[in-house]
Amino acid sequence: MRGVKLCLLICSFAYLLVYLLPKSVYAQSLSLSIWPPLLEVMIQPGRSVTQAYEIANHSEYDLKVTPSIIPFKPANNEGQISLQWENKNFPNFFSFETGEILNTPFWLKSGQTKQVLLKISPPKDLSEKDYYFTLLFSANPVSPSEKNTSSSSTIEVGANILISVSQSGNPKLFGKISEFSCPKVIDSFSPVNFNLKVENWGKTFWKPFGKIFITCFLGQKEEIEILPQNVLAESERKIFVPSFKPKLPLGPFKAKVEFSLNQEGPVKLESQISFWYLPYKILIPLLFVIFFFFLFKKFRPKK
Known part of the structure; x- marks a missing residue:
């Protein structure tokens, strides 16, 4: 009976090693990067500009990557931003010249670096002002053993885009x-x-x-x-x-x-x-020392 208990204990420990520990290591080894992290554009309405981005998968696993455009606004006066996930009615004038589609996933193999070309085309009737967006890439890993996407482990990287729409190219600045x-x-x-x-x-x-x-x-x-x-x-x-x-x-x-x-x-x-x-x-300490010195000297008992 004692040998059976010992066997069950060893089997339970082996189960934890095989089914629990690899998942933790698996989640910690995910890494995705984007370059450049910031784009500043001054553009006339009705014109277009193209920017190249490099997406690199530094993970040990293939990733299922989904690109999206999310507007943002300043979160505080420290330079941090707040993504406006709930805003679905923003002017979307973005597309890819390299075949990718917004909100549609593509595969990025382990160790692969992929260049995507983002096209920015504000329409002619767009109001002349600033528009702030984040080009966001959300990625889910694919386990080499299971060959399916893990929804529990998601990583995100983004590049901020500051767009100033101006017909003259020289808008007035106020501050x-x-x-x-x-x-x-x-x-x-x-x-x-x-x-x-x-x-x-x-x-x-x-x-x-x-x-x-x-x-x-x-x-x-x-x-x-x-x-x-x-x-x-x-x-x-x-x-x-x-x-x-x-x-x-x-x-x-x-x-x-x-x-x-x-x-x-x-x-x-x-x-x-x-x-x-x-x-x-x-x-201040010196003044206190001098003050107490003269105080002591003044009230010191005379012999």
Whole structure:
């Protein structure tokens, strides 16, 4: 009886190894990539443009890949997006020149890289404004042993597409600086972190091209390059500014941000703030020591 129990235990353990563990490894080995990850297009209504994408299957298994177009909008001011899955009435002017069909799966073998040509053809009567989409590829693996699609394991990769439809090719850009700030007093041993938020209240996305100019009463002059990040239409964006520490962190400082809404200009936005650098992390404890020293000296019992 003891031998039978031991046999059943070994068989149960073998069952777990064969039927459970491979599925976990199988799900973890899926990998799909797309290039380029971002496309920016300025196009006239009634015209068309073609973009090549490379889809690569880095998995150990063949994949059943389904392409789709999903509109998106900004999710917050950090640059993240929100796919609008429920929006089914968006203007769809996309097709493939290489034979693929939207929402129809195709096979991508293990280790295979496939080039697809996406054609963008906005109609003549399309409103002149921005349209934002994600070219999404959803993939399901095929088990080499079972030869069927696994619906439990799905991976998705996407490339964002920013389309500005404009008849003139030079749409008007509108924007403002909604916030440019930093702490009023900064310790001399710490860097300063600037908060820069900009707002695009136009119909076309743009990027800030400019600098933050920093000056001190001691004659110091330094600059910080602004990273040209996309600010989508009718949205606010927090622009990343690297931490800054002057060579001589002492005294009053002024910081002025200046940028245009494209590389050519001429629209220019600017804002200025002031702040102080003081070694207060050392000064405050030192003042306490001096205060208590004189207090002790004053009230010390006389001999």
